[in-house]
Amino acid sequence: MSWRAVARKDFRDARRSRALWALSLLFVVLSVLVAVAFATVDLIGGADPSPTDLVTLLAGAVGTFVSLAAVVTCYRTLAGERESGSVKILMALPHSRGDAVLGKLVGRTAVLAVPVLGGLLAGVAVGSALLGAVAVGPTVALLAAALAFTLAYVSIVVGLSATTGTTTRAAALAVGFFVVIELFWDVFVLALVYAASGFTVPTGGLPDWTFLLNQVPPTSSFVTTVSLFVGESPSTAGAAPVYVTPWVGVVVLAAWIVLPALLGYARFSAADL
Amino acid sequence: MAAIHLDGLVKQFGDVRALDGVDLSVRDGEIFGFLGPNGAGKSTTIDVLLDFVRPTSGTATVLDMDAQAESTAIRARTGVLPEGYHLYDRLTGRQHVEFVRESKDLDVDPVAALERVGVADAVDRRAGGYSTGMKQRLMLGMALVGDPDVLILDEPSSGLDPAGVRDVREVVRDEAGDGTTVFFSSHILSQVEAVCDRVGILRGGRVVAVDTVAGLRDAVGTDATLRVTVEGDPDRVEAGVDAVREVAGVTSVGRAGADVVVRVEDRGKIEALHALEDAGLAIRDFETQEASLEELFLAYAEGDG
Numbered sequence: 029m030s031w032r033a034v035a036r037k038d039f040r041d042a043r044r045s046r047a048l049w050a051l052s053l054l055f056v057v058l059s060v061l062v063a064v065a066f067a068t069v070d071l072i073g074g075a076d077p078s079p080t081d082l083v084t085l086l087a088g089a090v091g092t093f094v095s096l097a098a099v100v101t102c103y104r105t106l107a108g109e110r111e112s113g114s115v116k117i118l119m120a121l122p123h124s125r126g127d128a129v130l131g132k133l134v135g136r137t138a139v140l141a142v143p144v145l146g147g148l149l150a151g152v153a154v155g156s157a158l159l160g161a162v163a164v165g166p167t168v169a170l171l172a173a174a175l176a177f178t179l180a181y182v183s184i185v186v187g188l189s190a191t192t193g194t195t196t197r198a199a200a201l202a203v204g205f206f207v208v209i210e211l212f213w214d215v216f217v218l219a220l221v222y223a224a225s226g227f228t229v230p231t232g233g234l235p236d237w238t239f240l241l242n243q244v245p246p247t248s249s250f251v252t253t254v255s256l257f258v259g260e261s262p263s264t265a266g267a268a269p270v271y272v273t274p275w276v277g278v279v280v281l282a283a284w285i286v287l288p289a290l291l292g293y294a295r296f297s298a299a300d301l
Numbered sequence: 302m303a304a305i306h307l308d309g310l311v312k313q314f315g316d317v318r319a320l321d322g323v324d325l326s327v328r329d330g331e332i333f334g335f336l337g338p339n340g341a342g343k344s345t346t347i348d349v350l351l352d353f354v355r356p357t358s359g360t361a362t363v364l365d366m367d368a369q370a371e372s373t374a375i376r377a378r379t380g381v382l383p384e385g386y387h388l389y390d391r392l393t394g395r396q397h398v399e400f401v402r403e404s405k406d407l408d409v410d411p412v413a414a415l416e417r418v419g420v421a422d423a424v425d426r427r428a429g430g431y432s433t434g435m436k437q438r439l440m441l442g443m444a445l446v447g448d449p450d451v452l453i454l455d456e457p458s459s460g461l462d463p464a465g466v467r468d469v470r471e472v473v474r475d476e477a478g479d480g481t482t483v484f485f486s487s488h489i490l491s492q493v494e495a496v497c498d499r500v501g502i503l504r505g506g507r508v509v510a511v512d513t514v515a516g517l518r519d520a521v522g523t524d525a526t527l528r529v530t531v532e533g534d535p536d537r538v539e540a541g542v543d544a545v546r547e548v549a550g551v552t553s554v555g556r557a558g559a560d561v562v563v564r565v566e567d568r569g570k571i572e573a574l575h576a577l578e579d580a581g582l583a584i585r586d587f588e589t590q591e592a593s594l595e596e597l598f599l600a601y602a603e604g605d606g
Contacts, residue, residue, distance in 0.1 A: 030373075033403035037392075044391040113387035117397075117443070120351055120381035121404035122373045300314075301353040 030123045034131020035138065038105075042139045048101045052143030055093040059147040062089050063155030079163035080258050082155045083170045086148055087254040090174050091247035093147070095210060097140055098181035099202045105132050106190040106296060107198035115301050125297040129190055133289055137175075137182045144174050169257030173281075177250040180284035183292075184246065190292030193299070209245050217241045239272045243280045252277025302329045302365065304451055304482035305350065310359035312345055312506075319345040320356070321506035327484055332477045334493030334514075335486040337503035343486040344384045346503070347455050350484075351381060363451060375451075377405060380444035382437075384455035384486075390429030394420060394439050397428060398446060407447040418442035419468065433460035441472065452476055452483045458492050470496050526590045527563040527570055533582040541580035548572045 042048065066082050106129070109115035118128060148171060156162040188201040217238055221230055243249045256274035305327035312320040320342045327333040337343050348354035349361050352372035361368035363375045388397065398411035415421040418438040423431065428439060437460045444452060454473070458466045473483050473496050487493050493500060494514050502510040531538060542561060545554050550569025555562045563573050570589065577584060 030404055030406075033400065036403060037389075037396075037400045040396055041389050041391050113383075113385045114389055116353065116381075116383040116386040117388065117400075117440075119353060120376060120379075120383055121401060122377035123404060124373050127373075300355065301348070 030121075031127040031131035031134065033121075034118070034123055034128055035135035038132050038135025039138050042101060042136055043142075045101055048097065048139065048143075051093070051097045051100060052147070055089075055097070055143055055147040056150050058093070059086060059089055059151035060154050062086060063151040064158065067155050067158035077159060079152075079156055079159055079161050080166050082152070082159070083163055083166040083258055084251075084254065086151050086155075087170055087173070087251050089151070090144060090148060090170075091177070091250055094140065094144060094174070094178050094181050095206060095247055097143070098136075098178070098185045099206055101140065102136050102182055102185035103189055103198045103202040104195050105136060105186045106292070107192050107195050108189070110193040110299075110301055111195050119301060126293055129186070129289060129293045129296055132190075133179075133182055133186050136186060137179045140178050140182060141175060144178050145171060148174060163258075166258045170254055173250060173253045173257070176253070176281055176285065177246065180246050180250075180281055183285050183287075183289040187288030187290075187292030190296040192295075193301075210247060213245045213248075214242075236269050236272055240276060243276050246281065246284045249277040249280035249284065253281050303327060303362070304329045304331075304364060305333075305484060306362045307346070307349075308360045310346065310349060310361060311357045312342075312349065312354060313357045319506055320349070320359075322359070323503070323506065323508055325501055325508050325511065327482060328499075330477065330480050330482055331498040332473060332483040332485060332496055334497035334500035335484060335503065336490060336493060336500055337486075337488065339488055341488075341503045342506040343488075343503055344455055345506075347383070347453055347484075347486065350453065351376065351379075351383075378450040380446065380449035380452045382440050382444045382452075382454045382457050384459075386440060388428040388431070388436055388439065391427060393427055394424045394431075397439060397443055401443045401446045405447050409446050414442050414446050415439065417445065418472070434462060434465050437461055438465065438468075441469065445472065445476070448476075448479070448481070450481060452481050454483065454485045456487055457485065458487065458489070466492065525565060525567065525570070527565055527573060528557070528588050528590070529561045529563065529574065529577060529584055530559055530586040531561055531577055531582040532559075532585055533580075537581045541577045541582045544576040544580050545573050548576050 062085055063082060066077055066085055106115070109118060119125075123131070152162070152167050152170075184205060185202045188205065189198045192198050192201065220241070221234060221238060222228070224235070243252055252274050256278065303326045305325070307323050307325040310320050310323040311318070323342070323346060335343055335346070345354060349356050350363055350368055352368055355369060364378060366375050368375060392400070394415055395411040398409070398414050401407075402409050402411075412421050412424055415424050418441050420431075420435050420438045420442065423435060428436065431439065437457070441454075441457065444454070452473075454469075457469045461469065473485065477483050485493055485497060497514055499511065499513050500517065501508050531541065533541070538556075538561070542554050542556065545551055545561070545563055548565070548569050549572070550566035551563055551573055552566075553564045561577065565573055574584065574587065
């Protein structure tokens, strides 16, 4: 159970990061601006803005914030301790390698959870006040999903950091992940569609199977998970196959929580520090 | 009972063999000085004891527990001042001690812990602003938290001024006084000879000598260095060196330029000279010197050529 001590230490340490404070402030401001714009500007063409749509909009904002903040505040987590030598303090204490990885995962998630929850609540509060209505259920679902998403992103970046002893490599892995999986994934999927259609531009929308591939980026699986709770269903061409369900997003998000941390643990356990 | 026991420990890092069969036994409650030049493998040995590094072969036990399989149980009873550590710059001295307290599940007052090592006045300052000496004192204070059964100090004097070195010595004596086993590594003999019950000398990944400090002193008392300037062709010099090696009382023979350097007990001096003459060498000059403890250490640490 000594991971608790590691988590507490890591929380005390990481919350003093100036980069984290700057990003958090930015997110709170952004979240409130999104809410104000949503409530006062006609963004969705004619229909009355509903507090449920606000939740969907905020989910998009938190997706961007968490992915960037996790990369910036977590890439050094274990690689940095190994590079500087503070890992010798950490591991001279009676922590197993698993305690170290789990403690870091929990500690960093807690650090990021503060601005995530704070920003979302600020956005919902301001938006709801302006709209004169609160969507309690979707808001609670958004907060819960945002926590799970934060845990997933921390797992990815901490897991990658645990595989290496240098911060340059850890940074390259984390940024590389973000660029490939978050930024260029759409292009990759489109290229596959193009190839699957015999190298012609397909007509009549994207095939249903792209729904599955589109869930791979953690931000997408998070947004899909949120959609499950705000009553939106994914759009399909014609009758939807059984696999086109928002639950895919939930499963992918769960995999992003578990698998990267396990990979990091396996590599860190085997390493000479 | 052995507090620390190493048996045939080998560690290969790529092409480099950092440990080449280390055998060592540290008795329960003793202060053991682990000596050797930089790069001899001292820190790698300590890294194996703490499971930072896994040996290629061989075994290590601490407090009769396996250093790999039971590492967390070992570390729960061990205080460590590692080499090449880095403090958490953003945390205060108090928070560092609290981290140890929470990790080891102990009840300890951070201020008292830091008073013992003379940095209590900096308890609420961030460690990133500490001087090198203060960092070393904080780390020592953290190692002492909870009165561990084994204290592992890797080059504890580095970064300390003479007063700090003396304080470390006092702490080591105090700890050993109440039964703690102290494993103290250093590349400087004078820092361990004042406190250690026994010393082990590591060179090139092997333990080349283990003795009490008194034993080493005795060796110094009877051993002398005989420096002989000889004349003769190289084959004969080689033959002479080999012959001297066989003489009773000779502990080592080496070459230094045109001289043959023989470390020998008093009784073997004349016979060593005869052996050189019998090998057909002309002795131009010779002198004898009493070896100091430092020289003896250097002889072990650097080899005799």
